[in-house]
Amino acid sequence: SQQGEEDPQALSIQEGENATMNCSYKTSINNLQWYRQNSGRGLVHLILIRSNEREKHSGRLRVTLDTSKKSSSLLITASRAADTASYFCATDATSARQLTFGSGTQLTVLP
């Protein structure tokens, strides 16, 4: 079973709009990470937020974490066509020795 589940499964927006993806998880975590995957390629790490942090920024990315609701969101501002990719959350659970990945959100940014 997967620890992290993303919502929505697919998202289509116009260039310049903001994109928001959500991730819910089930157990206590040390940190939560977001990765990006361009079609058929390896995942690339985007940003990590630790369990004692509530918000983190990196360029056009903003991640929030609510440990009471066991949820996180990834916001991409001013999206570009090049942001088209799949985005995965991964949880580093306190009880586990490895990351657990969700099933991903497919983001399409239309020019």
Place this chain on the structure above:
Amino acid sequence: DADVTQTPRNRITKTGKRIMLECSQTKGHDRMYWYRQDPGLGLRLIYYSFDVKDINKGEISDGYSVSRQAQAKFSLSLESAIPNQTALYFCATRGLAGVDEQFFGPGTRLTVL
């Protein structure tokens, strides 16, 4: 050069054949992982290794085996390939505890006919 490399990048084989997928890394990381990805199912962990003597089964290890030949090399074998093992396979590495992100290889697309 890429930090995590996988060979082959693409492979087509027949049911019953033995297949080995290889992964090498130059990051000096102790922790290495093998995942498979199927459309719509995200990544599922097959095996992981924290050093050459520490190998562990993941979520879907049946039908697979691994070998950690050295700190830098982690191979995945399909002893007798079957069609439902057709998937995209990724190797990943991770540093010691406290260095938390994973680094992925480019993937191997395996087709079992």
